Amino acid sequence: MTDKIQLLDSITDATTTTAGQIVVSGSHGGMYPAAVASDAGARAVLFNDAGIGLEQAGVAGVLALADTGMAAAGVDCQSCEIGSAADTLANGVISVVNTVAETLGIAVGTPVDTAVSLLENAPMPQGKLPPYPEAHQSVHIGAVSVELLDSASLVGPQDSGKIVITGSHGGLIGGNPARAIKAPVRIAVFNDAGFGKGNIGISRLPALEVRNIAAVTVSCLTARIGNAKSALETGVISALNDAAQAHGAEIDTPLAAWLTTLG
Template identity: 50%
Template sequence: MREPDAPILADSITRLGPEAAEAVVVTGSHGGVYAAWLARKAGCRAAIFNDAGVGRDEAGIGGLAWLDAHGMAAAAIDHRSADIGDAAAMVQHGIVSHVNELAAGCGVKAGQGCTQAARLLAAAPIPDGDVETVSEAREEIVPEGAHRRVVLIDSASLVAPRDAGQIVITGSHGALFGDNPMNALKFDAAFAAFNDAGGGVGVSRLPALQGRGIAAVTVSAASARIGDARSTFEDGTVSAANPAALSWGVRIGEKLHDCVIRLAAMP
C-alpha cells in the first residue's frame, strides 16, 4: 500500500488517474509544455519529470517555466541518472537537474535525489484555478509523387487506425513502456520516427517495432524539439535506426526530412 505522502508513479503522464489529484507525481515523461499541462489538468500538487536530455531549445524542460506561471512546483530528473519512461527508476536512482521557482521555494535543488525532492514537494501548495487548454498537434502531409501519407503527431498516443501503413513522425521519446511491443506504437505504421531523449533507453522502441516489421528511427534530441513532431520532421537528424529502416536506405546522420520524402515516394 502506498504511503499517504508517497508520490504517485506514472511511466507516462498521459496515463494519470484520479489518484493523482493533490499528489506529487513522478513521471517518466519528458518535461515539455504539453506534459506539464496534463499534470496541471490532473490537479497534481507538484510533478517531477525526466529532462529528456534537455535538447533543442530546452524543450525537454520547457514545462517547468510554464508550470511556474500556472502555480505548480515542478522539477526534472537528469536523463543520465534514470531512464526516461521509467518512473520507478527515477525514484530509485534519479538526480534532480532542473527546478522551477516554486519547487526551489520548497527547498528542491539540482543534485538532490528524486526521493528527497518528492518529499519536499509534498509541502508545495496545491495549484488553484483553471488553465487554458494546451493541444497537441496532428497534421497530415502528402508530398508530390508520394505513395504514403506523412502523419505528424506531437505524441505517439495520437496515432490512429487510419495511420496503419503510413509514415508516422512523432514528437514522443523513443523509450518503450514495459515489455509489451504494442506499447511502442498502437498501430502498424510502415515507418515511425521518435526523439532519442538524449540516447540510452530513448531508442528502445526501435527493436520492439523491428519485431513487428515496422521500420523505425530516432532523431537526436539536440537536433529537434521533443514533443514537437514538426520539429522532428523538419529539424531532426537520424541518430539510430532499426534494421528494417536501414534496409529502406535510411542512414544515420542524415536529415529526417530528406529520408521521409524519399521513403514516401517508394511503392
C-alpha cells in the first residue's frame, strides 16, 4: 500500500502534511469537511457517508469535490465506525463515488483498502472548493437561548452551561471520550449519522452522561448533517442519554418541540 496515505479521525486534524496525500477520514462527507480537505491540498479523500441522510448531506462534499478534479468517495456507515480512520481503512466498503474516483475503477462495494490502492493513480486536483464557513449563531426557542454551531469543533469555554445544537455526528472521534465535547454545556445535540456500525453514531451520548451532560441525537433523515439550523428546524430526536430523559426528552419528538418545554 502507498506510503502517501494519511489517516485522520477528523478531517479538522489536517495539517500542512496533508498536501498531496490520499486521506482516509473518519469525518462525514458533507460540504465543510470536503472544503477542509480541498483547502489542505489533499490528493484524494474518503469520508464516512453518515447514513447519507436528508438531501444527501452526508456525501454532498464527496460529490462536489469532482468539480475540483479531486477523487473522493463515501464509505458505508454500517461497514466501519464514523470517527475512526483506522476502522475505515480496515473494514470500510465504498457506498458513494464521485465521477473522478469512478474513472480510477472505484465503485460501490469496493473495499476501502482496495480503493486506496486505486487512488494511487488519482490526479492532483486542479482547483479548490470555495471556503465553507460554519455558522455560529444564538437564537431563542421559547424561554431558552440556544447556540447553533455547525461543528462541535466550534464549542469552547464560552458555551459552558448553554444549550448547544451542533451539526456534527454523535460519534466519539477516535473512540476518545475526552473529545465528546470541549466544554461543560447544559445540553448537547448531534446528528446520529445513520447510527452506523455498533451504533457508533450515538456514542458521545453515554460519554456525556458520565459528565452529567444531557445529550440527544437527531435522525440524519430529518436534518442535514453539518447544519445546526437544520437540526433545530426539522430534526427529530432519535437517541438520548439518561440526563436528557430527565429533562423530558423523548425519542421521535421534534427537537424544537422539546426545547420549548425547557426553562
